[in-house]
Amino acid sequence: MLRRDRASEGLLPAPFQLSGTQVLAAVLTVAAVGYISWKISQSADQALQFAFNGLAVGAVYALLAMGFTLVYSTVWFFDLYYGAAAALGAYGVFYLRSQEATFGRYEVSSVYVNVVFAAVAAGVVAWALHVGLYPRLRTRFNRTALLALGGLLAAGAGAYTGFVLAYPGVLNVMLSPAIGLLVAIAAGWVLYRGSRHILAGTSSVPSRVLATAAAAVLGAYCGLLVANAPGASLYLSWGVSCLLAGAVGLALYRGLYLRMRERARSPLVMLVASLGVLLALTAFTTIVFQSAPRPLPEAFGSDPWTVGGASIKGFSVFTIGVACAGFIALLLLLKKTSFGKAVRAIGDDEEVSKVVGINTTVVIAIVFFIGAVYAALAGLLSGHDTAIQPRMGLLLLLKGWIASVVGGIGNLYGAIVGGFLLGMVEQFGIWDLAGEWRDAISFILLILFLSFWPKGLLPRK
Amino acid sequence: MLPDSHAYRELGRLARNPREFFRSSKGSVELWVNLLVITWALAFMLWQGAGFAITVATIFAIWAILAVSLNLVVGFTGLLSVGHIGFFGIGAYATAILTSDPAYEQLRTEAIPTFGWPFFAALPISIVLAGLVALVVGVVFNRFRDDIFVLVSFGFAIIAFSVFLNWRGLTRGAFGIHEIGKPQLGGWVLDSETEFLALALFFLALAVLISWLIVSSSFGRVLTAIREDEKAIEVFGYRVVHYKLAVWVISAMMAGLAGGLFSSWTSFIDPNSFILLESILLISIVILGGLATIWGSLLGAMAFVLLEEGMRFLPFLPNEFIGQARQIVLGILLVLLMLFRPQGLVGRYKL
Numbered sequence: 001m002l003r004r005d006r007a008s009e010g011l012l013p014a015p016f017q018l019s020g021t022q023v024l025a026a027v028l029t030v031a032a033v034g035y036i037s038w039k040i041s042q043s044a045d046q047a048l049q050f051a052f053n054g055l056a057v058g059a060v061y062a063l064l065a066m067g068f069t070l071v072y073s074t075v076w077f078f079d080l081y082y083g084a085a086a087a088l089g090a091y092g093v094f095y096l097r098s099q100e101a102t103f104g105r106y107e108v109s110s111v112y113v114n115v116v117f118a119a120v121a122a123g124v125v126a127w128a129l130h131v132g133l134y135p136r137l138r139t140r141f142n143r144t145a146l147l148a149l150g151g152l153l154a155a156g157a158g159a160y161t162g163f164v165l166a167y168p169g170v171l172n173v174m175l176s177p178a179i180g181l182l183v184a185i186a187a188g189w190v191l192y193r194g195s196r197h198i199l200a201g202t203s204s205v206p207s208r209v210l211a212t213a214a215a216a217v218l219g220a221y222c223g224l225l226v227a228n229a230p231g232a233s234l235y236l237s238w239g240v241s242c243l244l245a246g247a248v249g250l251a252l253y254r255g256l257y258l259r260m261r262e263r264a265r266s267p268l269v270m271l272v273a274s275l276g277v278l279l280a281l282t283a284f285t286t287i288v289f290q291s292a293p294r295p296l297p298e299a300f301g302s303d304p305w306t307v308g309g310a311s312i313k314g315f316s317v318f319t320i321g322v323a324c325a326g327f328i329a330l331l332l333l334l335k336k337t338s339f340g341k342a343v344r345a346i347g348d349d350e351e352v353s354k355v356v357g358i359n360t361t362v363v364i365a366i367v368f369f370i371g372a373v374y375a376a377l378a379g380l381l382s383g384h385d386t387a388i389q390p391r392m393g394l395l396l397l398l399k400g401w402i403a404s405v406v407g408g409i410g411n412l413y414g415a416i417v418g419g420f421l422l423g424m425v426e427q428f429g430i431w432d433l434a435g436e437w438r439d440a441i442s443f444i445l446l447i448l449f450l451s452f453w454p455k456g457l458l459p460r461k
Numbered sequence: 462m463l464p465d466s467h468a469y470r471e472l473g474r475l476a477r478n479p480r481e482f483f484r485s486s487k488g489s490v491e492l493w494v495n496l497l498v499i500t501w502a503l504a505f506m507l508w509q510g511a512g513f514a515i516t517v518a519t520i521f522a523i524w525a526i527l528a529v530s531l532n533l534v535v536g537f538t539g540l541l542s543v544g545h546i547g548f549f550g551i552g553a554y555a556t557a558i559l560t561s562d563p564a565y566e567q568l569r570t571e572a573i574p575t576f577g578w579p580f581f582a583a584l585p586i587s588i589v590l591a592g593l594v595a596l597v598v599g600v601v602f603n604r605f606r607d608d609i610f611v612l613v614s615f616g617f618a619i620i621a622f623s624v625f626l627n628w629r630g631l632t633r634g635a636f637g638i639h640e641i642g643k644p645q646l647g648g649w650v651l652d653s654e655t656e657f658l659a660l661a662l663f664f665l666a667l668a669v670l671i672s673w674l675i676v677s678s679s680f681g682r683v684l685t686a687i688r689e690d691e692k693a694i695e696v697f698g699y700r701v702v703h704y705k706l707a708v709w710v711i712s713a714m715m716a717g718l719a720g721g722l723f724s725s726w727t728s729f730i731d732p733n734s735f736i737l738l739e740s741i742l743l744i745s746i747v748i749l750g751g752l753a754t755i756w757g758s759l760l761g762a763m764a765f766v767l768l769e770e771g772m773r774f775l776p777f778l779p780n781e782f783i784g785q786a787r788q789i790v791l792g793i794l795l796v797l798l799m800l801f802r803p804q805g806l807v808g809r810y811k812l
Binding site: 077078256259260263265266267268269270271272273275276277278279280281282283284286287391394398401402405434436437439440443444446447450451454 | 541601604605607608609611612613615616617619620623624626627737738741742744745748782784785786788789791792793794795796799800803811812
């Protein structure tokens with residue numbers, strides 16, 4: 001207060017008075033803009049190349065930052081598991097598709113890994129059934145029978161996951177029943193909803209039979225289509241590893257973070273616990289896959305195009321597209337659905353959300369799941385771009401964390417802006433320096449940002 | 462003995478009234494942890510004999526200096542720093558460069574500056590250098606707190622590692638520095654393991670003494686107050702910034718000391734000794750042992766070192782997985798502690 005009073009008696013009228021920090025920030029911004037324009041004037045082609053690389057790298061950071069932001073804006077702590085989730089996503093693809101790897105036909109098929117993930121899947125399905133369906137059905141049906149049925153379903157899901165993981169060579173065949181079933185359910189739901197409008201007034205029985213039959217046929221057809229397309233295995237493995245990483249994230253929430261929240265542990269304690277999770281999972285990944293860098297199989301678009309002197313990989317364009325699509329999907333989810341409303345309400349005040357009848361446990365669990373899926377997606381996309389190694393998780397985690405802080409903590413727009421900004425700064429930063437300085441550059445950016453804009457670019461209102 | 466350890470008080474009660482003690486100590490985790498770790502250490506020494514135990518004890522001493530110094534910042538002041546390994550590395554590199562032998566270094570293709578100083582001249586300079594770096598870093602970091610402080614301290618570790626790896630003219634990058642001088646007192650070279658252990662334990666005792674003096678003084682009480690409520694102690698007229706900076710610099714200097722000892726002990730350092738993971742292990746040790754107790758840090762370091770050495774003898778664990786297995790155990794312990802005992806095994810303060 002004192003300082004501000006003294007400043008108001010300064011020489012300049014109020015709007016022109018700037019604090020030292022603001023002046024320094026302005027000088028730094030001008031210097032950065034000047035440096036980049038000087039580089040562009042030197043070689044526009046190269047600048048284009050660096051800008052594109054920056055966008056491609058930034059897309060990965062943005063995906064991670066979105067996951068961070070989603071979780072942070074709901075429960076107000078940074079879940080460091082997402083570093084491990086990124087590594088798990090990448091290694092999941094490696095595990096499932098290692099026979100397609102370009103060199104070092106490295107076969108990992110460990111029963112333990114399959115069993116662990118099968119158990120996680122079974123647990124998550126059991127919990128989902130328990131909180132999702134059981135409360136609605138238990139008043140109408142025999143509870144024991146319901147519990148037994150739920151247990152059977154969960155065990156079946158676990159066994160199915162285990163089998164999928166055990167036979168990765170025929171991933172498309174293994175997954176075709178699940179995909180067929182999902183398509184059939186989705187189609188059936190759409191048809192029921194549609195038929196209600198189209199066939200209004202007529203008896204609903206024929207329409208139901210018709211819709212069921214159509215859905216079954218469509219599901220079977222999709223299943224067959226997948227089963228006959230071995231080329232789809234790579235992209236199916238993306239889905240599987242994202243889902244598994246998400247399932248682990250959810251299991252961690254249910255098994256660990258929820259209990260800690262019940263004991264009212266501070267955010268810092270939860271951060272340390274998630275650091276322990278990261279430590280253990282990174283070591284687990286290292287034991288299973290060894291620490292040497294490994295390549296992922298070639299995805300599409302690895303041949304570069306030349307656009308205006310810059311070589312651009314189709315896969316990088318795809319990565320940027322995924323980040324943008326992920327952003328839009330998350331935005332729609334948060335702004336347009338009742339789930340999004342619940343998430344924002346919990347972020348604002350958890351107690352009140354509980355009072356007005358939001359099932360906070362379930363909503364937060366889904367938030368953790370989505371965040372982990374985004375992190376795994378980021379990990380596997382960056383894994384296709386460069387080789388993967390177990391410690392990639394920690395670095396990706398830090399980059400995503402930086403991006404979410406630079407962009408503005410707890411703001412989704414900030415996450416994507418911060419991600420792309422961090423990618424650009426890193427790439428332009430290593431133009432004159434060696435590439436090894438990249439990690440240092442991103443932290444220097446963070447420290448500068450925190451010193452001058454402590455709330456980030458786009459702070460949460 | 463260390464005044465902040467409950468265990469001693471409990472042992473005293475055991476001597477006076479065993480039956481009452483056993484009834485009341487059912488839930489005394491601290492006592493059992495203390496007993497377990499100390500028994501384990503003694504058993505390990507007896508089992509392994511002097512030679513190996515001396516090596517392990519030296520590793521313990523270096524980790525313990527680091528843990529005690531980090532506990533000043535994390536436990537007593539409440540700043541969760543994950544970048545402490547950076548100061549350790551600065552101390553190690555400074556000692557290595559100052560003591561490296563010019564005659565040997567000229568044989569190398571990539572020249573780095575050499576001084577050929579004696580160890581005991583290089584060590585204080587290394588400590589001061591770590592302190593100076595900490596001063597600069599601390600001035601910048603002083604404004605951050607909680608999770609943002611964690612993030613920027615990660616950043617310090619990463620930046621320090623980048624400098625060690627990429628400033629080839631000074632550190633010879635990934636090739637590392639060889640033939641680092643052994644400590645020398647007059648004509649007496651401390652080149653045997655036992656002599657070095659004595660030196661390391663001496664410095665550990667010094668670090669513990671300094672820490673104890675700090676935490677039992679009014680300075681230490683201000684630090685504790687900062688941890689509990691920064692705003693409140695500021696209202697009482699204390700310049701919180703200065704106190705935090707002071708303890709940060711002192712802690713960094715102790716880490717620099719540990720670094721100097723480490724580089725002289727191994728006689729070869731490269732950036733891989735100072736990666737971020739080591740820093741995370743270090744903070745795990747501090748939290749594991751217990752926040753805001755000196756004894757806890759010693760206990761944590763001891764448990765950590767013994768964990769690794771003990772795992773070497775598990776029959777079903779291949780040797781190359783030991784580091785990873787220890788990391789898994791540490792991670793799980795960290796999770797369990799945060800869930801059930803956020804003050805650590807013998808700690809006084811919950812994060």
